[in-house]
Amino acid sequence: MEFMSSFRVCASGLAAQRAKMDVIVSNLANINTTRTPEGGPYKRKVIIFSSEPIGSFNDILRMVKVEGITEEKESIRKVFDPNHPDADSKGIVAMPDINTVAEMADMITANRAYEACVTAFDTTKNMALKALELGK
Secondary structure (H helix, E strand, C coil), rough: HHHHHHHHHHHHHHHHHHHHHHHHHHHHCCCCCCCCCCCCCCCCCEEEEEEEEEECCCCCCCCEEEEEEEEECEEEEEECCCCCCCCCCCCCEEEEEHHHHHHHHHHHHHHHHHHHHHHEEEEEEEEHHHHHHHHC
């Protein structure tokens, strides 16, 4: 395997995990947002990954690709709070249904995956440097 392909795989993993972290941070930051520019409460976002082949290694080597970010349609919970400015006539407020514990677990997983990509990148770099030393 050539080193540049390995670097591309690592870089795609780093970019994908960074995008996942951005989505998780957005979800956590908007956990109490009841009014968005689109109207209604904030809806939990989920990132979708896919794999993409690299060059001639179609069946062996694949990169991570961010397919997109989607909103969960059923991510709204009703809360009784008649004093809230966004409450309806019955005192019900539509709130984002975001589970903080689940988001934090996803964040830890994304962080570990990011660290694994960094380790793989460093290992590949060290292998390339050792290969260059052999030529001396």
